[in-house]
Amino acid sequence: xxxxxxxxxxxxxxxxxxxxxxxxxxxxxxxxxxxxxxxxxxxxxxxxxxxxxxxxxxxxxxxxxxxxxxxxxxxxxxxxxxxxxxxxxxxxxxxxxxxxxxxxxxxxxxxxxxxxxxxxxxxxxxxxxxxxxxxxxxxxxxxxxxxxxxxxxxxxxxxxxxxxxxxxxxxxxxxxxxxxxxxxxxxxxxxxxxxxxxxxxxxxxxxxxxxxxxxxxxxxxxxxxxxxxxxxxxxxxxxxxxxxxxxxxxxxxxxxxxxxxxxxxxxxxxxxxxxxxxxxxxxxxxxxxxxxxxxxxxxxxxxxxxxxxxxxxxxxxxxxxx
Amino acid sequence: xxxxxxxxxxxxxxxxxxxxxxxxxxxxxxxxxxxxxxxxxxxxxxxxxxxxxxxxxxxxxxxxxxxxxxxxxxxxxxxxxxxxxxxxxxxxxxxxxxxxxxxxxxxxxxxxxxxxxxxxxxxxxxxxxxxxxxxxxxxxxxxxxxxxxxxxxxxxxxxxxxxxxxxxxxxxxxxxxxxxxxxxxxxxxxxxxxxxxxxxxxxxxxxxxxxxxxxxxxxxxxxxxxxxxxxxxxxxxxxxxxxxxxxxxxxxxxxxxxxxxxxxxxxxxxxxxxxxxxxxxxxxxxxxxxxxxxxxxxxxxxxxxxxxxxxxxxxxxxxxxxxxxxxxxxxxxxxxxxxxxxxxxxxxxxxxxxxxxxxxxxxxxxxxxxxxxxxxxxxxxxxxxxxxxxxxxxxxxxxxxxxxxxxxxxxxxxxxxxxxxxxxxxxxxxxxxxxxxxxxxxxxxxxxxxxxxxxxxxxxxxxxxxxxxxxxxxxxxxxxxxxxxxxxxxxxxxxxxxxxxxxxxxxxxxxxxxx
Numbered sequence: 001x002x003x004x005x006x007x008x009x010x011x012x013x014x015x016x017x018x019x020x021x022x023x024x025x026x027x028x029x030x031x032x033x034x035x036x037x038x039x040x041x042x043x044x045x046x047x048x049x050x051x052x053x054x055x056x057x058x059x060x061x062x063x064x065x066x067x068x069x070x071x072x073x074x075x076x077x078x079x080x081x082x083x084x085x086x087x088x089x090x091x092x093x094x095x096x097x098x099x100x101x102x103x104x105x106x107x108x109x110x111x112x113x114x115x116x117x118x119x120x121x122x123x124x125x126x127x128x129x130x131x132x133x134x135x136x137x138x139x140x141x142x143x144x145x146x147x148x149x150x151x152x153x154x155x156x157x158x159x160x161x162x163x164x165x166x167x168x169x170x171x172x173x174x175x176x177x178x179x180x181x182x183x184x185x186x187x188x189x190x191x192x193x194x195x196x197x198x199x200x201x202x203x204x205x206x207x208x209x210x211x212x213x214x215x216x217x218x219x220x221x222x223x224x225x226x227x228x229x230x231x232x233x234x235x236x237x238x239x240x241x242x243x244x245x246x247x248x249x250x251x252x253x254x255x256x257x258x259x260x261x262x263x264x265x266x267x268x269x270x271x272x273x274x275x276x277x278x279x280x281x282x283x284x285x286x287x288x289x290x291x292x293x294x295x296x297x298x299x300x301x302x303x304x305x306x307x308x309x310x311x312x313x314x315x316x317x318x319x320x321x322x
Numbered sequence: 323x324x325x326x327x328x329x330x331x332x333x334x335x336x337x338x339x340x341x342x343x344x345x346x347x348x349x350x351x352x353x354x355x356x357x358x359x360x361x362x363x364x365x366x367x368x369x370x371x372x373x374x375x376x377x378x379x380x381x382x383x384x385x386x387x388x389x390x391x392x393x394x395x396x397x398x399x400x401x402x403x404x405x406x407x408x409x410x411x412x413x414x415x416x417x418x419x420x421x422x423x424x425x426x427x428x429x430x431x432x433x434x435x436x437x438x439x440x441x442x443x444x445x446x447x448x449x450x451x452x453x454x455x456x457x458x459x460x461x462x463x464x465x466x467x468x469x470x471x472x473x474x475x476x477x478x479x480x481x482x483x484x485x486x487x488x489x490x491x492x493x494x495x496x497x498x499x500x501x502x503x504x505x506x507x508x509x510x511x512x513x514x515x516x517x518x519x520x521x522x523x524x525x526x527x528x529x530x531x532x533x534x535x536x537x538x539x540x541x542x543x544x545x546x547x548x549x550x551x552x553x554x555x556x557x558x559x560x561x562x563x564x565x566x567x568x569x570x571x572x573x574x575x576x577x578x579x580x581x582x583x584x585x586x587x588x589x590x591x592x593x594x595x596x597x598x599x600x601x602x603x604x605x606x607x608x609x610x611x612x613x614x615x616x617x618x619x620x621x622x623x624x625x626x627x628x629x630x631x632x633x634x635x636x637x638x639x640x641x642x643x644x645x646x647x648x649x650x651x652x653x654x655x656x657x658x659x660x661x662x663x664x665x666x667x668x669x670x671x672x673x674x675x676x677x678x679x680x681x682x683x684x685x686x687x688x689x690x691x692x693x694x695x696x697x698x699x700x701x702x703x704x705x706x707x708x709x710x711x712x713x714x715x716x717x718x719x720x721x722x723x724x725x726x727x728x729x730x731x732x733x734x735x736x737x738x739x740x741x742x743x744x745x746x747x748x749x750x751x752x753x754x755x756x757x758x759x760x761x762x763x764x765x766x767x768x769x770x771x772x773x774x775x776x777x778x779x780x781x782x783x784x785x786x787x788x789x790x791x792x793x794x795x796x797x798x799x800x801x802x803x804x805x806x807x808x809x810x811x812x813x814x815x816x817x818x819x820x821x822x823x824x825x826x827x828x829x830x831x832x833x834x835x836x837x
């Protein structure tokens with residue numbers, strides 16, 4: 001396949017970038033909800049893998065993609081519940097527990113998914129949205145209206161997430177718990193319940209991210225198929241400054257960056273076309289971007305300025321004060 | 323200040339606490355204390371640190387549970403087991419650390435407290451009602467401002483506003499003015515009046531006597547866990563009387579009255595020292611004094627008048643803005659804490675668990691903290707564990723620290739034992755000045771006496787001692803001379819012969835300056 005660096009090239013790039021960015025968008029939105037409530041979850045990668053495997057397995061055996069998405073989310077939420085019990089109720093260290101969750105999730109999905117590898121035919125998938133009239137629009141048609149349903153779901157969840165966080169009582173309670181749990185407690189809010197629910201929502205979203213990967217964006221199951229996208233989501237939460245709208249920009253930017261080397265290799269006028277080794281370096285680009293985001297995010301002072309929840313990563317319990 | 327008379331009718335009692343008892347390991351924090359609060363009044367709760375004021379309020383707020391006693395709210399007997407129970411009774415407590423999320427706006431913080439908040443929040447209507455309510459109270463608060471943009475005084479008003487809008491009718495304020503600047507204090511006291519005018523009942527924990535005289539309708543004094551007086555109208559009392567209630571009426575028999583005269587060897591010379599407090603306000607002003615070998619100089623004063631800053635300055639932990647400090651002939655004006663130690667300072671800090679000892683290290687390690695650089699514990703580049711153990715064994719035996727083993731973490735010791743451990747460490751090397759801040763706070767009688775005896779032994783050995791304390795009994799029984807701090811200035815000096823409780827009490831209240 002060869003192409004030129006023309007308008008079509010960019011339209012294809014953006015369209016594919018939106019699709020690629022969608023799983024990361026789900027995972028990032030979940031991460032935002034979790035961290036806004038004051039809990040850090042580094043285990044997104046593990047929950048995504050288990051979600052992807054479960055979703056693919058269910059869809060294959062029942063031939064029902066929607067059911068697959070549901071079980072994928074359920075699997076993510078279940079892992080998250082275990083994580084919440086460990087870090088919210090038992091107050092274990094969140095970094096160590098999060099890493100453990102990654103290892104657990106990737107091991108579990110690898111073991112249970114061994115028989116599913118390379119069986120992508122004859123599996124129900126999530127369909128693309130087809131609106132015959134709009135599809136033919138110039139530029140917008142291919143970018144927006146030939147996309148998978150999941151891309152649209154991502155957009156809807158961004159709007160929904162912003163509304164819940166900033167316009168509803170539930171969002172206010174959630175943010176208050178992440179900012180000042182003692183205050184929330186003194187006003188009769190159950191901090192532990194709110195945090196548990198938020199961690200589980202984050203898990204379900206990670207499961208959804210996995211399901212959209214194995215059932216829509218790159219259908220099939222391959223061991224370790226998330227290839228670090230869960231980690232990318234952890235970085236994007238910081239990049240997005242805990243704001244769903246910015247998460248959309250970050251995820252799509254990242255998806256496009258990931259797609260870029262693939263597309264560039266098809267352009268004969270570029271050196272990448274002849275020397276595929278350069279392509280490997282190009283593939284590293286998006287991860288450099290995440291490393292940057294993580295470095296910024298790990299500096300306490302800077303994190304406060306970016307608007308990190310004040311009690312992020314700090315376990316809470318009602319002490320006997322005074 | 324313009325007062326609307328509160329209900330004088332005892333039938334209008336909103337809260338009645340009877341026979342409250344609360345014990346903590348080693349001490350009785352509240353020993354059958356009674357407290358009543360009437361509709362529309364400000365009732366001040368007075369006492370020294372550790373007198374049990376905060377404990378009493380915590381029991382009403384559901385933070386701590388009483389062991390005995392009954393609480394009535396609006397004449398109904400209630401059990402307050404948690405902050406949520408207190409909230410149900412319409413009781414709101416404003417702690418010193420405010421319960422506001424700084425990254426959220428005023429409106430968001432207030433909305434969080436509203437009981438009838440709808441699922442979907444209409445921010446504009448909430449902002450309007452905050453503006454309205456804040457106009458009524460004269461608060462001048464912008465509901466759209468983020469809390470981190472506000473001054474401490476404004477934040478306090480936000481918390482009061484939230485309590486009011488939540489429907490609280492009983493407010494408990496724990497030393498609310500301790501963190502405010504003088505101008506803010508004035509505004510704050512005025513706002514309390516407007517709150518009581520709306521039918522609020524306010525319990526105010528404080529040890530600033532002039533505020534109490536200015537604002538409170540009645541007061542209750544606690545001393546060492548007991549109610550000294552309960553519910554006395556402020557109108558019939560003067561500031562001097564309050565001071566003497568607070569520090570206690572009866573003079574304990576002086577126990578250390580046979581003393582040798584102090585020498586004239588000057589150990590510490592503090593000359594015209596100024597320093598700032600944590601908030602940047604001037605906390606010490608024109609402070610000058612000398613301490614001679616073989617004497618104990620006491621520093622008296624109501625808490626928060628510069629004592630903590632003075633201890634910081636004399637241990638090298640707080641820079642001074644001007645003045646001169648000389649310790650044993652060495653100029654230590656801008657010296658590091660290490661140089662103070664080398665010059666012969668032993669320091670017993672106010673907070674023994676956070677400043678005095680490393681609670682997670684073992685007893686032996688804690689005891690070696692000031693001697694580990696010298697042989698025999700230091701062994702070339704290493705430490706000799708054996709020497710450290712025998713050194714610790716010796717100190718533990720000499721100072722009667724009751725411990726299970728030398729390897730147990732220091733944090734497991736009781737207050738008295740921990741204080742003896744700290745003293746053992748400080749006195750384990752040659753010293754010329756002993757600086758002690760509130761050394762017996764929270765200790766039982768036996769432990770207190772034990773520490774007093776150690777101080778007297780040091781005095782006899784020719785050590786100069788500076789004793790900062792709020793306990794006037796302790797000061798009058800131990801000290802050779804006494805200075806009184808008020809608002810960062812030395813307002814009075816007393817010799818042992820001229821110790822007179824009323825005069826000291828007046829100086830502590832800032833009424834008389836004889837310095």
